Amino acid sequence: MSEAKNLSSVERIKMASDGLRGTLKQSLQDNITGALREDDQSLIKFHGLYQQDDRDRREERSTKKLEWLYSYMIRLRLPGGFLKPEQWIGLHHVAGEHSTGTIKITTRQTVQLHGVLKSSIKPTIKTFNTLSLDSIATCGDVNRNVMCSAHPGQSALHEEIFRYADKLSQMALPKTRAYYEIWLDKEQLAEKKEDDPLYQDRYLPRKFKIAIAIPPNNDVDVFTNDVGLIAIIENNQLKGFNIAAGGGMGATHGNPQTYPRLGSLLGFVDSEEKLLKAVYGIMTLQRDHGNRSDRKLARLKYTIDRFGVPAFIEELEKRIGFQLEPAKPYTFTERKDHYGWERNHQGRWYYTVFVENGRVLDDEKLPLKTALFEIAKTGKANFRFTGSQNVILSDIEEKDKPEIEELLSRFGIIGHTERSGNVRKNSIACVAFNTCPLALAEAQRYLPVLISKIEPILYKYALQDEEITVRMTGCPNGCGRSSAAEIGFIGTSYGQYNLHIGGDRLGERLNTKYKENLGEDEILQSLDELLGVYKTERKQGETFGDFSYRKWISKN
Ligand code: SRM
Ligand code: SF4
Numbered sequence: 001m002s003e004a005k006n007l008s009s010v011e012r013i014k015m016a017s018d019g020l021r022g023t024l025k026q027s028l029q030d031n032i033t034g035a036l037r038e039d040d041q042s043l044i045k046f047h048g049l050y051q052q053d054d055r056d057r058r059e060e061r062s063t064k065k066l067e068w069l070y071s072y073m074i075r076l077r078l079p080g081g082f083l084k085p086e087q088w089i090g091l092h093h094v095a096g097e098h099s100t101g102t103i104k105i106t107t108r109q110t111v112q113l114h115g116v117l118k119s120s121i122k123p124t125i126k127t128f129n130t131l132s133l134d135s136i137a138t139c140g141d142v143n144r145n146v147m148c149s150a151h152p153g154q155s156a157l158h159e160e161i162f163r164y165a166d167k168l169s170q171m172a173l174p175k176t177r178a179y180y181e182i183w184l185d186k187e188q189l190a191e192k193k194e195d196d197p198l199y200q201d202r203y204l205p206r207k208f209k210i211a212i213a214i215p216p217n218n219d220v221d222v223f224t225n226d227v228g229l230i231a232i233i234e235n236n237q238l239k240g241f242n243i244a245a246g247g248g249m250g251a252t253h254g255n256p257q258t259y260p261r262l263g264s265l266l267g268f269v270d271s272e273e274k275l276l277k278a279v280y281g282i283m284t285l286q287r288d289h290g291n292r293s294d295r296k297l298a299r300l301k302y303t304i305d306r307f308g309v310p311a312f313i314e315e316l317e318k319r320i321g322f323q324l325e326p327a328k329p330y331t332f333t334e335r336k337d338h339y340g341w342e343r344n345h346q347g348r349w350y351y352t353v354f355v356e357n358g359r360v361l362d363d364e365k366l367p368l369k370t371a372l373f374e375i376a377k378t379g380k381a382n383f384r385f386t387g388s389q390n391v392i393l394s395d396i397e398e399k400d401k402p403e404i405e406e407l408l409s410r411f412g413i414i415g416h417t418e419r420s421g422n423v424r425k426n427s428i429a430c431v432a433f434n435t436c437p438l439a440l441a442e443a444q445r446y447l448p449v450l451i452s453k454i455e456p457i458l459y460k461y462a463l464q465d466e467e468i469t470v471r472m473t474g475c476p477n478g479c480g481r482s483s484a485a486e487i488g489f490i491g492t493s494y495g496q497y498n499l500h501i502g503g504d505r506l507g508e509r510l511n512t513k514y515k516e517n518l519g520e521d522e523i524l525q526s527l528d529e530l531l532g533v534y535k536t537e538r539k540q541g542e543t544f545g546d547f548s549y550r551k552w553i554s555k556n
Contacts, residue, residue, distance in 0.1 A: 006293040013039045014141065015201050019176035019194055020046045028182075034070035034118050046142060046203070047179050048135025049074050049121065052114070056434040072116040073435060074099075074124060075138040080148040080165035081109030081385035083133075085376040088383050090131040092373045098124045103369065105358035107428060107480060108209070109220075109385040110138065110145045114435050125183040136179050141203040143172035143283070147211035147220040149231075150386040152394060153342040153350055155214050157238050161231045164275070168210055171276055172283065174199050198283060205290030206298035208283060209248075211387075212241070216333040218507045220387045223247045223262040224481050226286070226300040227279055232268065232328045240270035242327045245282055245312075246304035249478025252296055253492060260483035260510055261301040264309045266316070267324025274322065281320040285312070332506045336426055336467065337386050339417050349396040351381075351408060354417040357429045357444040358389030371411030378403060388428055422467045423458060424451045428481065432474025432491065439474035441491025447472040450489075450520065457528050461535040468544045469505060472497070483510050486545035487527075492517050499526055502553035504545045511545070512553045 013022070022043040027036040036044060041051045053068035061068050076091075083091070091111065095103050098120040099113035106112055116124055128134060138145055148165040152158045175196040180186035212229045213222035222228035228244040244263035251258040269275045282300070289307070291298045304312050317323050339352045355368065362369045372391070375381055380400040381393040396404055408414045417425075430436070432443035451470065458464045471485035482488035488500035488511050496517045503511030515526055530548065538547045 008293055008295050008298075010042050010141070010295065011202060011205075011292050013042045014203050017043050018178075019196075019201075020174065020178040021176075021182065024178075024182050028118065028121070031119075033067060035067070036118075043140075044072075046137060046140030046174065047183065048077065048138040049116075050139060052435045052437060054115075054434055055437070055439070070118070071114070072118065072121055073112055073114045074116055074121070074135050075106065075112040075145075076110050076128065076133055076135055077138045077145055077169065078110040078133075078385070079146045079169040080162050081145075081150060082162075083111075083383040083385075085379050085381060085383070087131045087133060088372065088376040090127060091133075092369070092376070094124055094127050101361065101369075103360040104431065105355055105360065105385050105389045105391060106145075107358075107387055107389060107430070108145045109147050109150065109387055111385065114431075122183055129184055134179070137172075137174055139207075141206055141208075142174055142199065143169070143204075143208045143210060145169070146172075147209075147225070147387055149212065149214035149217055149219055150384050150392060151217060151219065151338055151342065151350070151352075152348075152384070152392075153338070153344040154217055155231075155233065156236060156345040157231070157233055158214065158344070160238055161212060161214055164212055164229075164272075167272070167276065168212075168279060171280060172198065172208075172210075174203070198280065199287070202287075202292070204283065204287055205292045206295060206300075208286065208300065210279065213332070215330045218332040218335040219337060221335065221481050221484055221507045223507060224249050224260075224478075224484055225263060227282055228263045229275070229279075230330050232330060239328070240268055241275055242268050242330060243275075243278055243282075243324065246301040246309075248299045248301040249481050249483050250299065251476045251478070251483075253476055255296065258296055260478060261305075262484070262508070262510060264304065265327040266309070266313050267326060268328050269324060274320075277320045277322075278316070278324065281316050284319065285316060332508065335469070335505060335507045337388050337390050337392075339390075339425060340414075347398060348394075349398065349401050349404075350384075351393045351396070351404065352386070352417075353391050353393065353408075353413055354420050354425050355390050356420075356424070356448055357427075359444065360391075366413070366416050367411050368413065368416075371407060371413050374411070375404060375407050378407070380404060388426070421451075421455055421458070421464055423454065423464075423470055424448070426467050426469045427451060428469075428471040428485075430473045430479035436474060438477060439491065440493055441474045441495065441497060443472045443474040443480060443491065447489075450523070453520070453524055454527060457524065457531055460528075461531050463531060463535060466544065467505070469503075485511060486543065486548070487511075489523070495519055497523065499523060501530065502545060502549035504549070505543045509545075509549065512556075514548075514552060 100115035146165040211220040230242040247263035384392040429443040429447035432439035471482040472489040474491040489497040500511040
């Protein structure tokens with residue numbers, strides 16, 4: 001099944017890279033350009049960085065006959081999305097010294113910085129290293145940041161399950177020491193080639209993503225991952241994990257061979273050993289059978305669809321040497337962050353802060369970055385990121401709660417979190433312009449504005465308390481998981497979006513394209529019509545997603 005011939009250019013770059021080293025050292029030393037050599041642009045991703053340019057300034061730079069304004073985005077590896085306060089303080093300083101200053105919480109529970117100049121990459125990574133942080137394998141054809149349900153108050157077993165994110169991340173780290181040599185000036189071990197039984201010299205055909213959900217909250221959107229693990233808890237004990245595989249959101253406009261897909265349940269495992277073996281087995285199956293000639297068809301979801309789920313399971317069981325048990329029953333009842341104060345079974349406090357689209361910065365409305373910095377300086381709260389781009393100030397002792405509360409209040413964070421409407425608080429937008437090279441339309445810079453215009457419609461129909469999920473992405477790659485929203489906007493060109501409806505609230509049914517290429521006026525008009533009908537015709541308790549599926553999608 002694997003495509004031995006016609007390997008894509010990235011395949012050749014990986015194999016010739018000498019363990020992801022390529023000519024990165026030479027590229028970095030070249031002061032004539034802010035860019036890297038072409039092959040190194042692919043390789044640097046495996047080190048957690050992307051070469052980008054400021055798209056707002058392309059025209060101006062071209063008119064002046066200047067090179068585009070190149071800089072780098074760096075993404076941290078934070079399994080389960082956890083930082084200690086001293087790490088947040090360090091990150092705050094690095095962001096100020098070496099990047100645009102904004103700390104961006106991503107949809108995979110980690111943080112990234114934009115606008116790092118080539119000359120600042122090494123100092124940035126070195127500082128991260130002093131904070132015990134790294135960016136290894138947060139991009140590239142490897143396993144990415146492993147997610148885990150974020151809310152500690154949700155289960156007494158949160159800590160135990162959370163540790164699996166780190167175990168999986170460790171298991172799937174590439175073995176090459178290139179990161180240490182290139183960025184941290186560690187010595188190359190003479191003659192010794194790193195042996196990497198998992199990735200070998202070709203790595204995976206494409207990116208790979210793992211998430212762990214703790215029912216009843218599907219806050220990690222578990223079925224949108226290559227491997228989605230659902231913790232099965234019975235009588236307050238962790239019994240094991242259901243394993244789903246083959247989720248992914250990306251598609252390409254006009255290419256019907258590409259599609260978003262939710263993961264298929266493969267079965268259940270009852271021990272850590274079996275879990276790690278099964279995930280490793282899935283990764284090697286994808287390594288050996290994934291499409292290596294067409295990167296658009298290379299994700300695990302396409303591999304599984306080529307096999308068919310039963311044949312994939314059979315092949316997996318052959319590799320791992322044991323049979324998966326049938327998946328155990330579980331129920332998701334929500335997929336959201338719990339804003340404000342919560343307490344866990346040990347009596348510790350957590351405050352979930354609403355961070356619109358994950359952008360931590362100070363602006364005229366809210367000094368969010370300063371507030372989080374001041375809170376970190378107390379040393380009395382950890383930072384946990386959520387898959388909806390928010391931050392939970394966590395593990396706060398009862399005696400320290402008043403101090404944290406006073407800071408949250410003084411900087412307006414409580415007011416902001418409480419005042420923001422439900423639809424806004426459940427929304428997600430990807431980065432898109434000005435840094436994403438693939439963006440066709442705005443997302444994080446536009447969704448807040450659009451929601452301000454949708455809110456009056458919600459009020460008109462007295463729907464403002466509904467928790468409808470609205471997500472926007474600047475292109476169909478799906479970084480904001482817009483195909484898994486009740487209302488999804490997917491950019492088609494500047495100022496225009498496809499409108500998708502009919503996804504469910506829990507992330508168990510994808511939405512469907514309802515209208516194409518809408519500008520703002522048409523979006524608002526469509527939503528006015530849809531929400532008006534929803535208000536008058538819905539059954540009691542029926543969500544917008546379920547209603548719109550029943551009314552407009554399922555019959556077509
Ligand atoms: Fe993504 C590519 C940003 C989560 C699917 N994603 C990109 C790039 C790197 C553009 C590029 O290739 O040059 C974007 C960088 C923009 C920038 O300037 O920062 C980008 N993706 C993001 C983030 C930062 C969006 C955000 O606002 O939070 C998220 C970082 C997550 C992380 O911490 O690792 C992010 N990307 C996702 C998700 C959601 C998820 O993983 O839960 C998806 C959909 C799930 C999936 O993978 O299928 C996603 N990103 C993609 C794809 C489509 C992949 C595909 O299968 O076709 C691309 C394009 C590609 O890989 O070719 C992409
Ligand atoms: Fe860029 Fe598209 Fe991802 Fe948005 S969805 S960050 S526009 S690749």
